[in-house]
Amino acid sequence: MSIRNEFEKIDPTEKQKKDIFRRIEESSKIKTDFRHQVIRYTSVAAAAVVVVGAVTIGVHFVTKGNGIDYTVSGSSSGAVSAADASASRADDRKDNVQDGENKSDNNTSHADNSSANDNNTIHLDINTFKAQVRNDKEFWAEIGKQFGPYHYEDSTVRFDFINGFDDFKLCTDEAMGNEIIDKVKRQWLFDNIVDFGSGYHAIKGAKDLSTSEDIEKFTRENLINGEYFEADPEFFGFSDMKGFYDAASELYTGFDYDNFKSFIPYYYAEVDGKLCISKDHGLGEKGKPHHSVELGQYLLIYDNVDPSVIYCFVAVPEMIDSSSYSFSLDFYVFINTENGLRCSVTKERPITTCGLVTDELEITTDDYGNCLINKAFHDKIMNDELTDDEFTKLISYVYTGDVSINEQPNSLVKARTEYNKTIQRTFNRYILSGGYENDDEWHITPATPGNCHSMKEWYDTACTLYADMPDYDTFLSRYSEYFKFDGQGNFYYATGRPDEQLIGGKMPFNAPSYNLFDVSPRCFTVNESTSGGTGLSIGVLYFYSVGTDDTTYGVNVAYFDVKETSEGYRFVTNEG
């Protein structure tokens, strides 16, 4: 029985569906109370008018990411009036885009299309449009309208293409620009090859298949060992696993051939000396076209604090149809090391914009419902200075599930006094063992090049922070599944892909998780009656920096049952 079949067996009936919706309606009184307001796809998307020569060819609202493109098409000649253009919804396959499918029947405004009404127009001569560093404000301001300010959550960069262009020093070093362009292009192409969306383009002889009959015939005639198709060397640029490894080694270092084979996705295999692809990853769907990386427009900016760090924004036009383009935006961080430029981070699409920098208490939630507070709020919590109202407000934002927080700040202080010494150790173990809300954040983060740590070194560091660290052997046996080691004892987070351990030319990481969490979590008591009646539970507020400039913190809650023993309080994690 396949996993897919298992999921498909979870097939709620129409009656269930209707009944649940009826409950929702009753609960929310949506029948009587809801105001009619269209869904607001508030995005990020705005207009970018691409002009080829003197010909305006289209205006595109784009929300990227497996998503839906909202395309505004204009006239094919002369200056288009974006305001006259009609929003249309395009299928996420670019080759299937149908302009003009009018969505105006519900007056939907899919995007903040204010820019469609102004005169900011990018004039591009497509004939000279090639991968290049460009520093003109007009271009990036338009991209900024399309994607909004950029905030990179794990670093300090917060860049507003429209208003912040002068706040950063541009990298105008042509040689460095060329090197970065080359690296991004190679990485991009390699990423697309490693993680192709469909076997059609990657399987030898399959790219022209179009009908189910063709596919069945092809499968009958070409399946190897009942499991694999031969990879297409034209697509990959290599024909065997060694070629794959060699290509990867041009981009990444830090692994040997045997390691490499365990890093690449499961659907690759070598059969009879040929690189093959599992049929499971094969012929189910036509792949999407690759980014037009050769046309990427680069903006390179030095970090204001560390000039060896260069932020690289890449706007890439993607052909919608033969006459229309939209843009995607990628973000990379390069670090200039003794061994040359290293790319440390790749991010597609902007991350949540955080601007909580004022002295007033600010609290909000991000797109995923995570509670964010500013430093003023954070400091007030840490100093136990919250008023009742402020505490109530905080708790109303923090996702507490069905737990009723009846206790007020005085009990928070009490709980802190009473429990903090021991909860601190428990909490550290809780975080170290993975947490539950931020499974990506408990573990070590990418290293600064040249700042490598051995496992033992990291362990010793952790011991200075965590009071209850087990002995080294126990630690290894307990957590080894999360780490891998190289021959020199350097370690890295267990992952499946080369680009996560390429940092610094080796593969080590530093900065254990304590950097990401406040080391003084704050307790509050959970009302006994809501904790099951079998004993007292406490909630622990804990914080993690969003960015490294300490202006914005995420807030989470972990719950523990409290047991009082002759040796003091013990805390048992209370995660179902």
Add this chain to the structure above:
Amino acid sequence: MSDYSSENIREIYERHFVTVYRVCFMYLRNVHDTEDAVHNTFMKLIEKQKCFESTEHEKAWLIRVSQNVCKNMLRASSRRRESPAGDIAVNDSSAVSDVMIELSALPDELKIPVYLFYCDGYNSKEIGSMLHISASAVRSRLQKAREHLGSERSIV
């Protein structure tokens, strides 16, 4: 009170009901709790008045919220010293296969990538975009999930 119209809610519900239901069932493994979780998830949507960039954003948000809803229901049952597995034994044992039990026993961070990959057919890059993790992290999680589920499992 909501800024959404009932028609809009219905549209979103129609788009994502099955996904939310399946995610919740994967966690809770019984019909009654799953129905409650689906209800609570969409109530969160109404309460939060979320604005979405796209239907994928919408879906990602609903998945995330449904996870939280389910985890809190499990947490609550844990505090009440009730076992969701006990519910299965009483209510739905015949309806829950060994595979589904294995799936719901997966660590939380593995469940959703598995669902999106195997059921909804997203590739790792797309899943990474939805979950705000890297594509390689998705692949890593899928690999871990496969290890959890046993290498002999068909993964089509």
